[in-house]
Amino acid sequence: MLNSHWHQDHIFGNAIFAPETEIYATTRTCEIMREKTPTDIVEFKKHWPEQLTEWAESARMAKDEAERLDFEDGVRFAQAIINTFPQVKMRLPDHTFTDRLEFKGTKRTIEFVTLGGGHSDSDAFLHLPAERLIFTGDLLVVKTHPDLTYGHPRDWLAILANIKALDPICLIPGHGEFGTVADVAAIERYLNDLLRMAEKNARESGTARVLLPYDLRRSPKTGITLRRLDET
Numbered sequence: 001m002l003n004s005h006w007h008q009d010h011i012f013g014n015a016i017f018a019p020e021t022e023i024y025a026t027t028r029t030c031e032i033m034r035e036k037t038p039t040d041i042v043e044f045k046k047h048w049p050e051q052l053t054e055w056a057e058s059a060r061m062a063k064d065e066a067e068r069l070d071f072e073d074g075v076r077f078a079q080a081i082i083n084t085f086p087q088v089k090m091r092l093p094d095h096t097f098t099d100r101l102e103f104k105g106t107k108r109t110i111e112f113v114t115l116g117g118g119h120s121d122s123d124a125f126l127h128l129p130a131e132r133l134i135f136t137g138d139l140l141v142v143k144t145h146p147d148l149t150y151g152h153p154r155d156w157l158a159i160l161a162n163i164k165a166l167d168p169i170c171l172i173p174g175h176g177e178f179g180t181v182a183d184v185a186a187i188e189r190y191l192n193d194l195l196r197m198a199e200k201n202a203r204e205s206g207t208a209r210v211l212l213p214y215d216l217r218r219s220p221k222t223g224i225t226l227r228r229l230d231e232t
């Protein structure tokens, strides 16, 4: 199994796999996990019960039916997360790599590849060269805003160019719908636009902060998944 990067939604399930399942990650991802994951788990188990209470309260105070349903959705989501708590334990990868690993099976060959960090400090993807498939982790999302919270947009663009050069017929993101190279191009446009806006703002007002042209209110729906790109 490959941990694509250190984010909790990609590694907190490690412990539920049988001990003989060998888990791989990049050396840098493993380093970050060793440092961050124990505290992340403590905070996660503290955060979600509080979040559930907050959304339950917001559902009670909702100004209309749509908002009430939105927050009730959030409450169910939070409860589903809380139900996983007993299984969420620290488990580090068994093996690390720094650039590329190849596994030849009887039927197919797979590669674990890292080209550095774009969405996180270190992102890995799984490539099936003969089938021309790539499991991208969070390096790609389809019709959805990419998450740049811990990202490096310029390095991310370089990684996406390399992914396109592998000429995949299908890309399988860590979240949401499958995509093609056309969806990679959409994320490239998004990152380039964002960089241009940040540079312009930095030049004109001394801050690189970019305000999104829509209201991203902190509701379960927009807070967790963000709006789909085609809705904005």
Ligand SMILES: [Zn+2]
Binding pocket: 005, 007, 119, 120, 138, 147
């Ligand atoms: Zn992520």
